[in-house]
Amino acid sequence: MSKLAILMAGFVGLGGCASVDVSDYAAEKPELDLTRYFNGTLDADGIFQDRSGKVVKRFHVLIDARWQGNTGTLDERFTYSDGSTQRRVWTLTRLDAHRYTGKADDVVGEASGEARGNALRWKYVMALPVDGKVYNVDFDDWMFLMDDRVMLNRSVMSKFGFHLGEVTLSFRKRE
Template identity: 60%
Template sequence: MNRRRTMLLAALGGAAWLAGCAGPQPQDYAREQPVLELDRYFNGRVLAHGIFQKRDGQVARRFTVVMDCHWEGNQGVLDEHFTYSDGSTQRRVWRLVKHADGRYTGRADDVVGEATGQTAGNAFRWNYTLRLPVDGSVYEVQFDDWMFLMDDRVMLNRATMSKFGVRLGEVLLSFSKP
């Protein structure tokens, strides 16, 4: 029985690994313009409008975000203030570090461990685990964010939210600089 369980877990792990390799990677967008430089785009005030869609496509939440962002050298702070359509609010403060070759790492109080990301061309892929409060409980869910710079003012973001490899829904955001 123990051997069967080990083989099943290995097969599931291998399938998840292969699925992760099958999708697009940041380098696929290396030639796309305009080139996204996070420390330039997320500097000053940035506004965002977004929705959360359940896996069946139903819009479960709408929200706006006002971000105050600044950088000192390779260290950045993104101070996000969320307002949801039901009137509730939330704040998340990201502390980012810019590394060589377009790599970024980051931390926030409701993020488990360290977020990792990579820019290439006009794209940025950002992965992290978020502690998400739902109906009095807190769940750790994984986010796979893709951001695409459209022009100097607009960036689009699509984030897939999952738990144990099961897709829970998506977050769609439109960032704009005044």
């Protein structure tokens, strides 16, 4: 194999390791402003898939979202396909035009997020109860505004770098 072919193969391999950055979406429209989108009543429908891709949970979320200045509250009420329910209340803080932080009772520490163009990337650790135990799980959460009413969300869950599953949501803002 020639030196050029080896060099090219190395660059291709390195490119596969590169991570997507939220700034890659800076020119995408419509522009996502959390204070505008998460303001009012929203519905979301979602699924949780385990690491094999099997859907193990389906759910609906009713969200009451309000902002006062740079502080937002997202009151989320989950109804799962098995009939169980859950409530999570997020308190969001807008730090500047692009950066946000968030807290919720089951979030360990503070979530951090950055919005550029139509995209938002959240990173946080959530304390998840499973079979009587609580596990701290890393979330890498991406949201993409499609239009004034619809936003898509994909969260990848991991622990110690191992892929545990994914959550996919479709948000719809009520008129």
